[in-house]
Amino acid sequence: MLIELKNIIKNYENGDVVTKVLRGINLSVDEGEFVAIMGPSGSGKSTLMHTIGFLDRPTSGEYLFDGENTEGFNDDELARIRNDRIGFVFQSFNLLPRTSVLDNVILPLLYSGSKTNYESRAKKALEAVGLGERLHFMSNQISGGQKQRVAIARALVCDPKVIFADEPTGNLDSKSGHIVMNILEKLNNEGRTIILVTHDKQVALHANRIVTISDGEIISDVLVPESDRVHSKEIEEDLDI
Amino acid sequence: MNNIYIKQAIRGIKSNPSRTLLTTLGIMIGIGTVILVLSAGEGFKSYINSQVEAYGTNTVIVQTSIPSSTKARSSGSSNEPNNSAANAVPVMTLKTRDIEDIKQISNVKNAYGASVGQQIVTYKGISKTSLIFGAHAARFDIDKGVIAKGRGYNEQEDKSLAQVAVLGSKIATDLFGDSDPLGELVRIGNNNFKVIGVYESKGGFGPMNEDEQVFIPVTTLQKKIQGIDYLIYSVVELIDNKKADATSLDIADVLRSNHYITDPARDDFKVQTQKESLSTFDTILKAVTFLLIAIASISLIVGGVGVMNIMYVVVTERIGEIGLKKALGARAKDILYEFMIEAVLLTVIGGIIGIIGGSFFAYIIAKFAQSTGLAWKFIVPIWGVVISVSVSMIIGIVFGVFPARNAARLDPIVALNRE
Numbered sequence: 001m002l003i004e005l006k007n008i009i010k011n012y013e014n015g016d017v018v019t020k021v022l023r024g025i026n027l028s029v030d031e032g033e034f035v036a037i038m039g040p041s042g043s044g045k046s047t048l049m050h051t052i053g054f055l056d057r058p059t060s061g062e063y064l065f066d067g068e069n070t071e072g073f074n075d076d077e078l079a080r081i082r083n084d085r086i087g088f089v090f091q092s093f094n095l096l097p098r099t100s101v102l103d104n105v106i107l108p109l110l111y112s113g114s115k116t117n118y119e120s121r122a123k124k125a126l127e128a129v130g131l132g133e134r135l136h137f138m139s140n141q142i143s144g145g146q147k148q149r150v151a152i153a154r155a156l157v158c159d160p161k162v163i164f165a166d167e168p169t170g171n172l173d174s175k176s177g178h179i180v181m182n183i184l185e186k187l188n189n190e191g192r193t194i195i196l197v198t199h200d201k202q203v204a205l206h207a208n209r210i211v212t213i214s215d216g217e218i219i220s221d222v223l224v225p226e227s228d229r230v231h232s233k234e235i236e237e238d239l240d241i
Numbered sequence: 242m243n244n245i246y247i248k249q250a251i252r253g254i255k256s257n258p259s260r261t262l263l264t265t266l267g268i269m270i271g272i273g274t275v276i277l278v279l280s281a282g283e284g285f286k287s288y289i290n291s292q293v294e295a296y297g298t299n300t301v302i303v304q305t306s307i308p309s310s311t312k313a314r315s316s317g318s319s320n321e322p323n324n325s326a327a328n329a330v331p332v333m334t335l336k337t338r339d340i341e342d343i344k345q346i347s348n349v350k351n352a353y354g355a356s357v358g359q360q361i362v363t364y365k366g367i368s369k370t371s372l373i374f375g376a377h378a379a380r381f382d383i384d385k386g387v388i389a390k391g392r393g394y395n396e397q398e399d400k401s402l403a404q405v406a407v408l409g410s411k412i413a414t415d416l417f418g419d420s421d422p423l424g425e426l427v428r429i430g431n432n433n434f435k436v437i438g439v440y441e442s443k444g445g446f447g448p449m450n451e452d453e454q455v456f457i458p459v460t461t462l463q464k465k466i467q468g469i470d471y472l473i474y475s476v477v478e479l480i481d482n483k484k485a486d487a488t489s490l491d492i493a494d495v496l497r498s499n500h501y502i503t504d505p506a507r508d509d510f511k512v513q514t515q516k517e518s519l520s521t522f523d524t525i526l527k528a529v530t531f532l533l534i535a536i537a538s539i540s541l542i543v544g545g546v547g548v549m550n551i552m553y554v555v556v557t558e559r560i561g562e563i564g565l566k567k568a569l570g571a572r573a574k575d576i577l578y579e580f581m582i583e584a585v586l587l588t589v590i591g592g593i594i595g596i597i598g599g600s601f602f603a604y605i606i607a608k609f610a611q612s613t614g615l616a617w618k619f620i621v622p623i624w625g626v627v628i629s630v631s632v633s634m635i636i637g638i639v640f641g642v643f644p645a646r647n648a649a650r651l652d653p654i655v656a657l658n659r660e
Binding site: 050056080082083094096103107112154158 | 244245248252255256561562565566567568569570571572573574575652653654657
């Protein structure tokens with residue numbers, strides 16, 4: 001079991017007002033799964049992803065990651081997990097401005113403490129998302145779809161166990177969206193665990209399991225029959241901006 | 242690993258060059274002022290050195306001085322021997338005979354005594370108030386001044402109260418314009434003096450500017466103008482400058498014996514070696530330099546606060562970026578170092594521009610001083626540059642640490658969501 005959440009509760013306190021965002025989540029994800037977390041906005045799906053992704057700590061509950069109880073981990077240990085066991089892909093890409101594509105992908109490697117092969121590893125990751133020819137473009141000189149692919153390469157570069165994608169197609173046109181989903185599918189086929197947060201059913205149907213959350217609770221957790229799954233076709237590389 | 246911090250910091254600075262420049266303005270002005278002060282100080286020192294050397298390179302100066310025990314009784318204050326020339330009561334004990342005796346000391350090559358007085362100098366209706374400098378003829382052998390035209394007076398002329406004068410370059414042009422002063426008669430007080438020589442310009446300024454003085458035999462000055470028989474000071478030229486301290490003691494012995502002094506506390510003179518006169522000057526210069534640097538430091542502190550301000554703004558601006566970096570695995574320490582280095586780079590850039598600017602102004606001052614004929618060298622002391630750069634780095638660290646800590650402490654999710 002890669003991820004095991006037991007009765008995770010997350011409350012936000014603002015003065016005397018306590019907002020219960022997650023109300024006792026129990027969820028297990030195996031290695032190699034492609035899970036979509038669905039739910040309307042405000043349902044707590046993003047908070048859940050942030051909690052699973054160690055960007056946020058739960059108020060209470062137990063979280064076992066790769067068999068380890070993470071409760072007592074300090075900030076530096078969490079940073080280390082975020083660095084080499086987890087990759088993030090955000091809706092708004094979050095690339096560093098005024099920085100080349102290659103340097104954006106190198107960034108997590110720099111924080112990893114390993115000192116070798118930054119460039120070749122970053123190049124390999126960019127080739128995996130079909131951007132091997134765009135290494136020295138600045139992050140603002142490429143299209144939205146390409147930006148998201150750079151972000152995926154950045155998530156991949158430290159060879160993480162799991163990739164979290166928060167509405168990865170939310171800011172993209174449908175064609176770019178298909179390219180991005182196709183890449184995520186390929187990564188999953190290669191055995192990487194993907195956890196996708198979306199409110200779009202068509203996007204969610206790329207996954208093999210859909211977890212639906214509402215008001216901070218899981219209301220359904222179903223496997224997607226192979227016949228219902230959507231597969232984005234590989235689209236010809238289109239590097240025109 | 243360090244490379245990344247520097248790279249990220251440079252990226253931050255490049256993101257807004259004009260703001261970077263404005264932010265570092267305070268540091269620039271502060272460091273620029275420090276460099277300017279240090280450089281001008283060095284230049285001034287080089288000028289003073291050249292002025293002191295103009296008295297002759299291996300000389301000792303004997304000044305008359307009110308005995309400290311007497312003074313202690315009258316004023317009750319310091320023990321510093323007082324220059325009698327600056328005092329209401331002249332010390333009247335230094336005589337030509339003393340100079341002759343000093344000349345007998347083994348390490349003494351030559352010596353002259355001098356007296357000065359202010360007089361109106363007139364030629365064909367043009368009058369100038371000038372310092373009349375009376376000295377023994379030996380002055381022309383000891384002093385480094387060059388006579389451009391004519392000659393100096395000799396010992397015989399001094400002893401015979403000859404009414405001859407050598408003019409400083411400026412008073413010569415003031416009185417005579419383009420015409421040749423040699424052989425002409427100028428009126429000094431109530432006597433006519435024949436001009437026998439004119440000095441080359443020495444390039445001085447202030448009340449002691451030798452270019453504006455008139456040089457006449459000291460005995461003539463004493464007897465015919467001032468009506469006195471004593472000297473104000475004496476310049477003694479040494480054979481071996483290394484023995485200056487020992488020779489100073491010999492000179493003191495001679496003067497004490499001549500003036501019937503047994504207790505050194507009652508000395509009516511002060512013997513000052515060149516090293517001593519330079520060190521006195523050095524002390525004053527250092528005090529002034531420190532004062533100016535203290536003032537410049539205020540600008541440095543203000544500059545540091547400016548950098549701190551901007552770093553707080555930058556942290557707020559880049560909250561999203563900080564969140565992202567943390568999501569990618571940056572530790573608090575990594576973020577702290579990135580911002581610290583950015584602050585240090587800001588101040589060091591300011592420091593370097595300040596050094597260049599300060600040196601530039603110091604160069605202009607030096608050129609200006611040289612153009613007025615002063616022997617002023619353009620020097621930027623390396624230690625000043627090193628200290629300035631170090632100080633800017635320290636300011637960067639001190640004023641960068643608080644904003645950087647704020648940035649490092651940000652919660653990754655809070656930072657990410659705030660974008």
